[in-house]
Amino acid sequence: MSKHMPPAHPFDFDAMRPFADDDKLKEECGVFGVIGLADAANFVALGLHALQHRGQEAGGIVCHHPEHGFNSARRFGYVRDNFTKASLMETLPGPLAIGHVRYSTAGSKGAAIRDVQPFFGEFSMGGAAIAHNGNITNANALRKELIERGSIFQSSSDSECIIHLMARSLQRNIPERMQDALRRVEGAFSVVAMTRTKLIGVRDPHGVRPLVLGRLGDGWVLSSETCGLDIIGAEYIREIEPGEMVVITEEDGVESSFPFRPQPSKFCIFEHVYFSRPDSIIGGRSVYETRRQIGVELARENPVEADLVCAVPDSGTPAAIGFSQESGIPFAMGIIRNQYMGRTFIEPTEQIRNMGVRLKLNVNRALIKGKRVILVDDSVVRGTTSRKIKEMILDAGAKEVHFRIASPPTAWPCFYGVDTPQREKLLAATMSEDEMAEHLAVDSLKFISLDGLYRAVGEATGRSKDCPQYCDACFSGEYPVTPSDMLEKGFEMKAAE
Template sequence: MPPAHPFDDDKLKEECGIFGVVGVADAANFVALGLHALQHRGQEAGGIVVHDSDAGFNSARRFGYVRDNFTSHKVMETLPGPIGIGHVRYSTAGTKGATAIRDVQPFFGEFAMGGAAIAHNGNITNADSLRKELIERGSIFQSSSDSECIIHLMARSMQRNIPDRMEDALRRVEGAFSVVAMTRTKLIGVRDPLGVRPLVLGKLGDGYALSSETCALDIVGAEFVREIKPGEMVVITEKGVESHFPFRPAKSRFCIFEHVYFSRPDSILGGRSVYETRENIGRELAKENPVEADLVCPVPDSGTPAAIGYSLESGIPYAMGIIRNQYMGRTFIEPTEQIRNMGVRLKLNVNRALIRGKRVILVDDSVVRGTTSRKIKEMILDAGAAEVHFRIASPPTAWPCFYGVDTPQREKLLAATMSEDEMRDHLGVDSLKFISLDGLYRAVGEAKGRDPSAPAYCDACFSGEYPVEPADMLDKGFKMKTAAE
């Protein structure tokens, strides 16, 4: 199996997206559509599990895009039933490569009271210790995924029904989890007490849907009802929705990077349009970091709303100085070394006639390793730009995420080893400025900025302040932020 993103390895990647429906005809078709809308959250593999009263539980798991695997009649006719869940993933926790089909979710377990399947978005920060304990007690794992721990914990629970067993299991789990699960008749949704990862509820005719984002409700024609609350479990049948809160209450710490990059701009988070929030980020960025220039250009596509906001606030014209090849796809070709060296030119091309002789502001969502930023700068200068100024719609990413995001080791993060001026010189640009953490908080609706004593969001990738101690990583030698930092 070739690398899934050989030309896009300089972005933080959301680990997965989850979707489920109950009370509809041909649930698998709705799940496939929902997963297609969530494809940006995971582009390496996907899976669907359904149940039918005659055919029982059936599943399909595949590498690649949803459109390439879950649109043919040959596959979909093997997935009958009125209830189903699905998952799209990047591989972070777990192995990568051709042998990793066993890591593709949803995971299924057969219990005394019937079967159940789960799909998990997030990351279990104590998975290593849980796995060790479970193996010592006789569990046999089929995958290397942290999410499989939930199934084994459910199997060892003494509770009498599957929702109660799931509660029992999730009380042992640390970290971030939004879970969509199913039994023969029930669709279950759960968020961890901090609500780090998103999960929303929709009404679909006489049935219901659960999804990582509202954009997937839109594609299936479901009406958005509400967000599942942090620490909430909902159990949904054709009769309706039952809700309760099985975990100890905690202050919400939703992932702020969902607003910056992960979620689709046409989704709604916390009652706010993601697009409008990103435009607000661009406006804040312009207020904090003005510069004289001729054009504001986004690094497509993730920098576009922020670039529009920067242009509107600064009065500098917005222009599509970089054009994205919409048809390259991550399974483009098996890249030779020569083609790999062409890098981002396969994905992005400069609008030379527009750029030549201009002072250009490039707006991007983040800088991770900096490799892509350097290549884009070179392309802009090769096209004849007079100056290149980078404006970044997030604070410097200096710390890895342990809650369901594919992040490089800390020493590979540019902001972890360099000051802002050093990064500017490393990238070779005329100026480099990031939005401040307070500015980002203002853009997402916190008028007073960030309260350091009680942050409203998880911003650990910027601040180094982790709301849940990453136990497994500490055991492996990870060093937490010190007072001096």
């Protein structure tokens, strides 16, 4: 199989996701890598399956075999629909492989297979492939500079800049060229890369996006989350530290270095709230337990008299359980998710399109009728889905509907690897909490405070005003890395207080 990417072809993402929830923030990718295991690509496919929540539109795997060289496969759709086929996996032999799952940015048109990672480059000292989770905030400037110097880009992805910067580096080996390239990059990056003999993992100096190290027998594993280790039975060793690069070989194991200037840790706090799977471990803390504690804090800050606490499934469930436990109000499954919708309606009729959220969620009418209901959700972005769910609850006979949101108001876009609407489309950017409640036509709407969220993730004294431990720019408007490209496009940052 050729190491080169297959020809580009147009693909209609809007047709693929007609009922994707556009009222949720979307993580854009997950990365996974394995070295020292026979048929490593099969383990990578399993890891990507566990990370499917981080990117659901496309996936890719690159592998290396001592005799057959580099091989790759990139496909649109779910991992389970592509990388479980024996006929495909047989073309990906060898003890070293990396993979990537992708979620494209909102509104992208004419997306092509060439945009699907991992990206591959052939250098004088051999080939290398990279898979990147995050976003490069100076990609436009880098791309312009590289094109003027003769680089020919094959994709529209900011991640391809890394390959071109590596190609122009004068360093003697690929890990050093990668260090050289990443020193030019601004923004967020958790990278899993490979050469013919090495598996490489790198996190940006702020550690915005997650990356963990695991061990399976004589092999080593890198994954965006610990749930990726669990699915293949790997032992969790530790997190890759902010600003750390690990170079792993079968002979020497893990070699660690810190090639970047140290920066304050700014891990994305929304990983705790929504992006990461609840069965993952972040910073030594169970994501599920953190989300349950968010519900506890939410109940303490914003109590209300009601008969039932119901989650907006599935992401609101742990917080709803915590809210119920703290408030003493019974938790109940008032909304049921249709787990089997999948891609059944790739080409729906207009009548089916208009059914909207009802195709995904249904109200448990016998439970809801006549009740005062607290609905716990992880966030409110545009508010469109919240209104539809409220209408469904009232249609089912609820007496009152109270929203409790397990994150502060999302008033600012993310530029570090999350697909976020423009600021003017974020409900909290133009409305106060009371105005949002009136807009959604609910009996009450309350968000957890930023201090309450910090307490839930383990910061006993709340958020440090001078140097918060996490990146919370989507709530606070305080960006740890200046979004250079967006400023050139006219984005206005929050005025200094």
